[in-house]
Amino acid sequence: xxxxxxxxxxxxxxxxxxxxxxxxxxxxxxxxxxxxxxxxxxxxxxxxxxxxxxxxxxxxxxxxxxxxxxxxxxxxxxxxxxxxxxxxxxxxxxxxxxxxxxxxxxxxxxxxxxxxxxxxxxxxxxxxxxxxxxxxxxxxxxxxxxxxxxxxxxxxxxxxxxxxxxxxxxxxxxxxxxxxxxxxxxxxxxxxxxxxxxxxxxxxxxxxxxxxxxxxxxxxxxxxxxxxxxxxxxxxxxxxxxxxxxxxxxxxxxxxxxxxxxxxxxxxxxxxxxxxxxxxxxxxxxxxxxxxxxxxxxxxxxxxxxxxxxxxxxxxxxxxxxxx
Amino acid sequence: xxxxxxxxxxxxxxxxxxxxxxxxxxxxxxxxxxxxxxxxxxxxxxxxxxxxxxxxxxxxxxxxxxxxxxxxxxxxxxxxxxxxxxxxxxxxxxxxxxxxxxxxxxxxxxxxxxxxxxxxxxxxxxxxxxxxxxxxxxxxxxxxxxxxxxxxxxxxxxxxxxxxxxxxxxxxxxxxxxxxxxxxxxxxxxxxxxxxxxxxxxxxxxxxxxxxxxxxxxxxxxxxxxxxxxxxxxxxxxxxxxxxxxxxxxxxxxxxxxxxxxxxxxxxxxxxxxxxxxxxxxxxxxxxxxxxxxxxxxxxxxxxxxxxxxxxxxxxxxxxxxxxxxxxxxxxxxxxxxxxxxxxxxxxxxxxxxxxxxxxxxxxxxxxxxxxxxxxxxxxxxxxxxxxxxxxxxxxxxxxxxxxxxxxxxxxxxxxxxxxxxxxxxxxxxxxxxxxxxxxxxxxxxxxxxxxxxxxxxxxxxxxxxxxxxxxxxxxxxxxxxxxxxxxxxxxxxxxxxxxxxxxxxxxxxxxxxxxxxxxxxxxxxxxxxxxxxxxxxxxxxxxxxxxxxxxxxxxxxxxxxxxxxxxxxxxxxxxxxxxxxxxxxxxxxxx
Numbered sequence: 001x002x003x004x005x006x007x008x009x010x011x012x013x014x015x016x017x018x019x020x021x022x023x024x025x026x027x028x029x030x031x032x033x034x035x036x037x038x039x040x041x042x043x044x045x046x047x048x049x050x051x052x053x054x055x056x057x058x059x060x061x062x063x064x065x066x067x068x069x070x071x072x073x074x075x076x077x078x079x080x081x082x083x084x085x086x087x088x089x090x091x092x093x094x095x096x097x098x099x100x101x102x103x104x105x106x107x108x109x110x111x112x113x114x115x116x117x118x119x120x121x122x123x124x125x126x127x128x129x130x131x132x133x134x135x136x137x138x139x140x141x142x143x144x145x146x147x148x149x150x151x152x153x154x155x156x157x158x159x160x161x162x163x164x165x166x167x168x169x170x171x172x173x174x175x176x177x178x179x180x181x182x183x184x185x186x187x188x189x190x191x192x193x194x195x196x197x198x199x200x201x202x203x204x205x206x207x208x209x210x211x212x213x214x215x216x217x218x219x220x221x222x223x224x225x226x227x228x229x230x231x232x233x234x235x236x237x238x239x240x241x242x243x244x245x246x247x248x249x250x251x252x253x254x255x256x257x258x259x260x261x262x263x264x265x266x267x268x269x270x271x272x273x274x275x276x277x278x279x280x281x282x283x284x285x286x287x288x289x290x291x292x293x294x295x296x297x298x299x300x301x302x303x304x305x306x307x308x309x310x311x312x313x314x315x316x317x318x319x320x321x322x323x324x
Numbered sequence: 325x326x327x328x329x330x331x332x333x334x335x336x337x338x339x340x341x342x343x344x345x346x347x348x349x350x351x352x353x354x355x356x357x358x359x360x361x362x363x364x365x366x367x368x369x370x371x372x373x374x375x376x377x378x379x380x381x382x383x384x385x386x387x388x389x390x391x392x393x394x395x396x397x398x399x400x401x402x403x404x405x406x407x408x409x410x411x412x413x414x415x416x417x418x419x420x421x422x423x424x425x426x427x428x429x430x431x432x433x434x435x436x437x438x439x440x441x442x443x444x445x446x447x448x449x450x451x452x453x454x455x456x457x458x459x460x461x462x463x464x465x466x467x468x469x470x471x472x473x474x475x476x477x478x479x480x481x482x483x484x485x486x487x488x489x490x491x492x493x494x495x496x497x498x499x500x501x502x503x504x505x506x507x508x509x510x511x512x513x514x515x516x517x518x519x520x521x522x523x524x525x526x527x528x529x530x531x532x533x534x535x536x537x538x539x540x541x542x543x544x545x546x547x548x549x550x551x552x553x554x555x556x557x558x559x560x561x562x563x564x565x566x567x568x569x570x571x572x573x574x575x576x577x578x579x580x581x582x583x584x585x586x587x588x589x590x591x592x593x594x595x596x597x598x599x600x601x602x603x604x605x606x607x608x609x610x611x612x613x614x615x616x617x618x619x620x621x622x623x624x625x626x627x628x629x630x631x632x633x634x635x636x637x638x639x640x641x642x643x644x645x646x647x648x649x650x651x652x653x654x655x656x657x658x659x660x661x662x663x664x665x666x667x668x669x670x671x672x673x674x675x676x677x678x679x680x681x682x683x684x685x686x687x688x689x690x691x692x693x694x695x696x697x698x699x700x701x702x703x704x705x706x707x708x709x710x711x712x713x714x715x716x717x718x719x720x721x722x723x724x725x726x727x728x729x730x731x732x733x734x735x736x737x738x739x740x741x742x743x744x745x746x747x748x749x750x751x752x753x754x755x756x757x758x759x760x761x762x763x764x765x766x767x768x769x770x771x772x773x774x775x776x777x778x779x780x781x782x783x784x785x786x787x788x789x790x791x792x793x794x795x796x797x798x799x800x801x802x803x804x805x806x807x808x809x810x811x812x813x814x815x816x817x818x819x820x821x822x823x824x825x826x827x828x829x830x831x832x833x834x835x836x837x838x839x840x841x842x843x844x845x846x847x848x849x850x851x852x853x854x855x856x857x858x859x860x861x862x863x864x865x866x867x868x869x870x871x872x873x874x875x876x877x878x879x880x881x882x883x884x885x886x887x888x889x890x891x892x893x894x895x896x897x898x899x900x901x902x903x904x905x906x907x908x909x910x911x912x913x914x915x916x
Contacts, residue, residue: 028350036353058734058759061775069350084732088763088775098348118348123365125396128357130348133394144394148351168365175348177360198773208351217354262754263787270794274801281805302851 010279020253025246029068029207031235032249036213039068039235045215046224051234056081061089061198062231069207070239073100079107086199093227095204097151105203111155112192112203119150119188119205120177121169126217129177133218134190136163138226143219150206152188159194162202202227361398363470367479369395370466373412374482382420389413404468411462415483418455422448422490429497434584436594438504445498452490459483505585505592508535511545513581513598522607522684525567530581530598532562539563540593543583549603550577570605573686577603610635610688612654614677620695622770627662627694631677639682645675647696654679666769670697698772701727705745705776707760713784714751720744725771727764734759735782749782758782832901833880836873839908840865854881872904 024032024040031043031050042048048066051059059065065085074082082104086092094101102113121132126146134150136143145163152171153161169186170179179185191204208214215221242250259268300315369392376385389412397405425448432441463477471479513530520526528547532540539562547554547564550572558564564581581598611634621627629643633654643650648662662675672693679688704722711717721729721743729745731738735758737748747760757779765773837848844864848857854877862870879897883890 036355037351055734057732057761060777061761087730088732088761097350099350122360122362123369123395124391126354127359127361127396128352129360130352131354131357133396146354148354149348211351213354214351258754262756263784264754266791267787267794270791270798273798274794277798277802277805281808299851302849306856 006279006282017252020249023245025243025249027240027243027246029211029240030246031237034212036211037208038212039210041212041215042210042224043235045221046228046233048233048235050237052238053078053081053236056085056236059085059090059234060232062229064091064093064228064231064233066093066095066210066233066235067101067104067239068095068210068235070096070100070104071241072239074104074107076107079104083108086201089198091200091202091227091229091231093202093204095207095209097149097205097207099207101203108201110194110201110203111158112194113154114203114205115152115154115171117151118172118175119147119152119165119169119186119190120172120179121166121186122179123168124166132165132169134163134165136191136219136223138162138223141226143223143226145209145220145223146214146217147190147206148208148211148214150190150208152186152190153192153203153205156189156192159192159201161189161191162193163191163204164188165190359398361396364475366392366395366397366469367471367475370476370479371482374480377416377419378482378486380423380486382416385412385416389416401469404466408462408466411458411465415455415458415462418451418458419486419490422451422455425451426490426493426497429494429501433497433500433590434595436505436585438501441497441501445494445501448490448494452487452494456487459487500590503591505590505594507593509533509540509583509585509593509596510535511581511583511596511598513547513579513601515579515601515603518601519604519606520570522570522573522605525569526579526603527565527567528579528581529563529565532558532564532583532596534593540583543589544586546582546584548578548580548582550574550579572605573607573681575605575607577605579603606684608635608685610639610679610685612641612677612679612688612690614690614692616675616692616694618694620697621664623664623666623668623696623698624769625664627664627675629660629662629675629677630657631660632657635685637682637685639679639685639688641677641679641688643675643677646673647675664696668696670772671695699770701725701764701766701771701774703762703764703774703776705762705778707778707780709780711747711749711758711780711782713749713753713782713786716746716748718744718746721762721764723764723766725766725768727766730763730765732761751784751786753782754784754787755782832898832905835905836876836901836908839905839912840869840873842912843908869904869908872900872907876900876904 024030024034025038026033026035028037029039031039031048034040039048051065056065065082067082082092086108094104096102096114098114098116105112105114118130119132120129122129124133125131126133131146131148132150134145134147136145152165164187167185167187169188170183171188172178173183174180190206191202194201194203209220210224215224259265300312300319303315304310304312369388373385373388373392376382376388389409392405392412393409425444429441429444429448432438432444459480462483463480466476467473469476509532511530511532513528516527516529526549528549530545532543532545534540539558539560541558541560541562543558543562545556545558545564547556547566549568552568552572554566554568556564556566570577578600579602580600583593583596585593585595613632613634615630615632617628617630627647631641631654633639633656638653638655641652641654643660643662645662647664647668650660650662652658652660672695674691674693677688677690679685681687701723705719707719708717721727723743729740729743731740731745731747733747735753735755736750738760739746745760745762749758760778760780762776762778763773764776840861841847844861846857846860846864852860858870858874858877861873876897879890879893879900883894883897886893
């Protein structure tokens with residue numbers, strides 16, 4: 001009974017690990033999510049590494065930090081760390097639409113704000129006015145980039161506006177999906193570049209530009225390349241409301257990664273050796289006993305030759321009993 | 325229970341509905357989003373293109389085509405729009421070519437080159453007819469778009485009007501070119517003096533006459549003086565006369581006159597051009613030298629310009645550059661100090677020294693490039709190659725100039741106290757390495773800020789000690805386990821009983837079985853129980869032998885399954901086994 005418990009537990013752990021390894025996260029902006037709302041392709045193309053608050057201090061100064069679609073308001077500590085990254089000459093790209101990046105911009109003492117109303121363009125778009133086309137001018141290079149449920153920027157006097165929506169675009173203030181007389185027409189500033197400390201802060205009014213389903217539209221991928229440049233790219237994680245599965249998955253993979261890259265690997269390996277020995281010995285004994293219990297048809301025939309009066313069925317039944 | 329579930333589900337739906345307001349999704353799947361397209365929005369784009377064509381702004385028209393192409397169109401119409409854009413592109417080329425040929429025609433007519441003008445008109449007509457065909461093809465191609473034929477042709481009507489306009493222009497030009505004027509004209513020119521001082525007048529005279537010497541009074545003549553064109557009208561006898569105040573600082577001026585027929589003269593007189601006269605201008609060329617105290621400067625340093633004038637007149641001057649500007653008056657020699665600002669970025673900057681024109685003194689421009697760069701700051705900072713978790717490290721940073729230091733580390737607490745960095749590696753930090761980044765901003769602007777990233781190996785004694793302990797325990801455990809496993813899988817067997825000191829290497833029981841097989845031909849088969857073997861033996865062997873063997877086996881069995889408390893039985897069994905063995909052996913010997 002005890003053996004079955006051990007084997008069951010090991011099997012359950014193996015199944016969980018297999019699921020975690022094979023079934024990706026479905027969360028928005030997850031770098032492991034290969035579905036339409038994930039960032040798996042962008043992560044692969046730009047070799048984006050994930051990073052959390054608390055470790056921004058170790059990023060190289062010429063790297064680009066993507067802060068995409070935060071769900072939670074930023075704390076003073078988080079803002080301080082991002083400020084420190086900018087002070088050391090890093091580039092931070094804040095991409096948000098109706099989220100909470102305004103709290104970060106406020107703490108970085110930047111006047112730029114995300115308006116929060118939906119940007120629509122009935123002419124320059126992809127299939128639907130809520131997926132408008134905007135024009136970027138980054139380092140003299142023009143790019144046509146598609147947004148996906150985006151907003152616009154306000155208070156962009158401090159920096160340089162690097163992307164505008166078309167003159168046909170409008171702000172859907174009441175959310176009815178149509179242009180009403182009181183709703184303003186574009187062009188609107190949708191991305192701004194600000195020189196901040198030693199580094200550069202870029203604010204983009206859409207969080208979905210680099211998701212898997214948008215990366216192949218227009219020049220979206222080109223924009224990603226231009227933003228990353230020659231440095232390394234990092235994605236700030238821990239800003240989203242994660243699903244339970246993603247939480248478990250990231251905890252397991254994080255724990256595994258921590259084990260593999262730290263001194264904890266050695267005690268863990270020894271502990272694993274203990275478990276392996278225990279399981280191995282159980283298995284070995286089990287197999288040995290099983291092989292010993294094996295009786296062939298020839299054995300039965302030999303017994304019957306010696307004892308013709310014995311019943312074959314009874315012998316067979318007896319052997320089956322012995323196997324158990 | 326069922327009704328409770330229904331109430332619960334309904335309440336969930338109700339809560340969901342009440343929560344719904346103007347909340348947008350962060351994103352949607354573009355392949356699944358509902359397609360919403362209003363074809364009428366293309367009309368302003370087409371109108372804009374048409375208007376640009378009509379006004380001859382082909383660059384704007386070109387941009388309109390780009391805009392049309394990037395506007396959204398369902399996939400089924402995409403090829404239609406691409407074909408339309410291609411035709412628009414073609415149309416622009418043809419209209420552009422037509423206009424270029426019209427300009428060429430006008431120039432040729434102005435210069436009385438009528439055969440060339442007629443050729444250009446003919447080529448222009450061909451281009452225009454191509455443009456007309458392209459326009460009709462364009463209307464036809466985009467007629468499949470759901471815009472309505474009237475609305476479409478109205479939006480592109482500017483193109484038709486443009487074609488009409490160009491056709492009318494060509495008709496007019498053709499009329500002129502075909503009624504080729506036949507009277508040659510001659511225009512003469514004289515200039516006095518041919519060497520003129522700056523600010524003095526140059527008198528230019530001449531005469532315009534038709535072939536045969538008939539004067540042409542009341543005609544506009546264009547007199548070129550250097551880059552300047554002065555228009556004048558011929559008087560009685562076809563003479564013209566102008567006096568021009570020379571204010572140019574060019575040493576040589578080309579002076580000539582042109583007659584370009586206009587109005588009805590176009591049909592009568594031909595174009596003519598006079599000889600070209602070279603007029604020398606005398607003015608003062610300023611001799612000024614500028615010397616700098618260097619070519620490369622640090623922020624905060626002063627650029628010293630020594631400006632020396634060799635003209636005996638006071639002239640204003642300016643120093644203009646991105647580093648700083650200065651305006652003053654120059655007489656003989658003056659010195660200008662420009663301080664390089666501390667905030668300026670490293671790079672190459674141009675310094676211009678200029679003096680404006682003052683009377684007959686020509687303007688003066690001098691420029692040079694100089695470099696602004698900061699010195700590299702060398703930081704002396706040594707991070708130990710190995711750090712131990714739980715320890716605090718104090719390191720000194722040496723800089724050649726006072727600096728504002730800031731430090732951060734990938735783990736642990738790092739802080740700056742004066743020029744000392746205090747790094748505390750947490751005891752519970754299990755990473756194998758850590759980075760320390762130091763940013764030094766020098767107080768002296770001559771130096772560049774420096775960022776140093778140092779990496780060190782981190783050793784944590786806790787997991788190492790745990791590993792060693794676990795390793796030792798593991799070794800013991802493995803040994804014990806191997807023993808236990810071998811014991812577990814070992815088959816229960818009868819202990820080996822040495823027959824004698826000489827025969828200890830073989831099994832006594834094996835010897836007994838072997839002797840019995842030889843004496844009675846009975847074999848202990850693997851499938852046999854001891855009882856079956858004894859029963860078999862009882863059929864052939866003597867009762868004493870059977871009894872002895874039965875006794876031995878019984879005792880061994882008791883010992884085997886009974887444990888240590890039956891160890892005395894083993895000794896008895898051993899003795900009896902030796903006895904039986906000897907007995908069997910002697911029986912075999914007796915038989916022999």
